Amino acid sequence: MLSAICYNSFTIFFMAEVIGLEERYDPQGIELKWQQYWSEKKMFRSGSDISKEKFYCLEMFPYPSGKIHMGHVRNYVIGDVISRYKRMRGYNVLHPMGWDAFGMPAENAAIKHGLHPAKWTYENIEFMKVQLNRIGLSYDWDREVTTCSPEYYKWNQWLFLRLLEKGLAYRKSSFVNWCTSCETVLANEQVIDGACWRCDTSVVQKELEQWFFRITAYAEELLQGCDELTGWPDRVVAMQKNWIGRSEGVEVDFAIDGTGDKIRIFTTRPDTLFGVTFICLAPNHQVAGRLVSDKSRLDSVKALYGDAEHKEGLFTGHYAVNPLNSERIPVYVANFVLMEYGTGAIMSVPAHDQRDFEFANKYNLPVKIVITPENPELRTPSSGLLTEAYEDEGILADSGPFSGMKSNEAKKEIARFVEKNGLGKLNINYKIRDWGISRQRYWGTPIPVIYCNRCGVVPVPDKDLPVILPEDVHFTGRGGSPLLESERFLKVDCPKCKGPARRETDTMDTFVDSSWYFIAYCFGKNKISLNSELPKPALNSQPSALGSKLPTPNSELNYWMPVDQYIGGIEHAVLHLLYSRFFMRAMRDFGILGASEPFRNLLTQGMVCKETLKCPEHGWLLPDEAANDKCMHCGQEVARGRTEKMSKSKKNVIDPDELINKFGADTIRLFSLFAAPPEKDLEWSDKGVEGAHRFLNRLWVLVSKNIDKGQETGDKELERSKMHSGSISLLRKTHQTIKKVTSDIEKEYHFNTAIAALMELANEISSFNPQDYEGWSVLRSATGTAILLLSPFSPHISEELWEMMGNKTSISEQKWPAWDEEMAKEEEIELVIQVNGKVRAKLMVPHGLSDDVIKETALEDPKIKSFCAEGSIRNVFVVRGRLVNIVLYSR
């Protein structure tokens, strides 16, 4: 031990002696210094000047689980680069951060460790905020939002009440997962293999009255709006459209023979109406209950509802009449028919629907072919037996007056016929369901309604908001919602009749919190005020002589919204984004703001992955549990698994804090931006991180060794025509790099190629040997530019180097450099000469030659001449500034 200490201090002394201790790149010191500087000067506070062009850059806020992971780091670094870049481009940038702070893990922690969810959550936030700041993220912390604070969730409640007023929030009965042993509701993720996560009791479905938001009222608009989402990845838009699931079709009434009941079915294939051979009802369809006398058999079909493996049916003993051809067909109850979609009843055409085909086979029901393929080769074998349903389009057969029509024509004709004759109507169905927001949990926004025996469901008046979560509760994980045991919370006077009443004890889905947090940021901390944004009746049509100081309705909110760039994980491609789009529209209709779409551009970053290690005996291994491909515990060969998303269970995670301690935040930022473009998965590589660190180190040495020389040069204009070729070439490279880095950022946020270009410039700078004043001046300008261009990626080291170069103001306040197109132009180009499409020679020629001269030059090249001697020239193609292709007649 002692000798080690001696050795270390000797080493440090020795190194300090040789290279000078002050010259070494010390990320820890620098990063802390600049983080303090930024924070003290409030450098990243959004400006209040709303005449300036704005840029709202938003990253998905984290759930405060306790620790930041690499996925967060990647997400936030991408957003930070964009924000810093846009600031340098002169935009008024809003770049906020907050906490998605309600949710189950806090309550689980309370159950397990007896910590109050609030304490657990706020401690996590405090810790994670320090972690975020260590990454050097340029947030405006003055606008921080924490969804579990009453100041925030008050507005959840306020919005709920507005939705309620408009009929967009309503109550209906719905099923939840219920553990009979714990007597509590379970979330889907708490149900493991159909059993309770805590006690392993099998979970049952229990019917409860719950609150819903009527997102279906906006289904069509949300779908139409998808076409405006040009700044979103195609696949996310596709997923949204898919989820909404619009389909056009007709509803047709089938009368039941002898009972007077009518069954309304929905179909998208009216062209197959003549092929209907039976009708199926969902097990919980009203008419099914009436038609089936054997309730136990009906219950057994109900029990298999939703079972994707088996088709189970039951003949009701009744027949329906096809209104088009008056055929009498049997009515079945079938487990695969969904009550929630369409009318809860279907017409079955086994010849042209695979599901009906399977059902018909099982229950020996007739199959009637009414569509034949246009291609005769595909026609049914003469036996008339199908092996599977024919679901494509074709020519109608056996369909009365419609026989011989093409199916897409027949669809329209038959639909028209149905409507004209009052047999049914055209209709559009959507897969999307209303959004159930009730959660039987404590750690969420209390739903602001009161139940009164006399007045029924009474909304909490606005003036009584927020309805605050009570503190006097215990967390056992048993016996339903903890809110039920707080007398003080539960008992309340009815706002209407002042009689005794009871509060709603359910809380809201946390997706409600995240559906409008981006709007909350626009107000600044604790200043959220959605109602002040409502248009006010004009007091006076003319502004008063004193100058009206009345707030313009919607001013600040409408300035910042919509978000210009949203960045987050693909896992939120459907729900969060769809709910947010719904909330925006609802709020627009309340008059709170003008826009409909919340996020103009969306970037879904790829996952952070890493190689996995697995021992045949000990399972997944941490990197330091293996040495030389052998397991440390048993010495067996370790299998290098494929690279997978970092996860604790696979032990391939990396702790951002450890990395920062070792390399500094700038290195981590640089590597995660360099290793892959943002939308693709990022494979973590320890060696790659070292490479990024080496690059920063090289830059550090480059600046520090030239400080003295560089400082002497001023900003005097140099005359290009008199410059050395070396200087010109470095100057040119500098301008080319500005252009390249700028366009890579602007175009697709391809930071990886931007950084590659910066590395090229750095390489050129280090091999440049300045001889005189001019050389030093060019060197200084190239170095300064490189640092400016680097600053969004690795801001701390850039600040420090910028300061070392003698600059007095922070690099974060500098303008993004501009390039000069003339300066960036190459004087000579490499001309590639092809013969018959194969590269045969390369020549250096001056820039800007005419096509004819280029052609001539190419043909005069001795090598090309010898190739051309083999045949006569048929054609010559000249691509300006690039290549010549000489095509010969083949012999």
Add this chain to the structure above:
RNA sequence: GCCGGAGUGGCGGAAUUGGUAGACGCAAGGGACUUAAAAUCCCUCGGGACUUAGUCCCGUAUCGGUUCGAGUCCGAUCUUCGGCACCA
């Protein structure tokens, strides 16, 4: 099954509107410096052939097509990753 991506060196990844395939980095090999190592710096680095220091051939998942020219466009196939999945 349906919808949407992706297949390029040993690896991560580059390649404007079709116009030099492999930028930049990692790994590997060689060299310089050092008593030595680390660090740093320099060189080589898709495969093959030959009459070996220059030249030729092959090469972007596979097969075919369009074109003077295809990683890029078109058609088919294979592999792979996401999402949805009895939505009538």
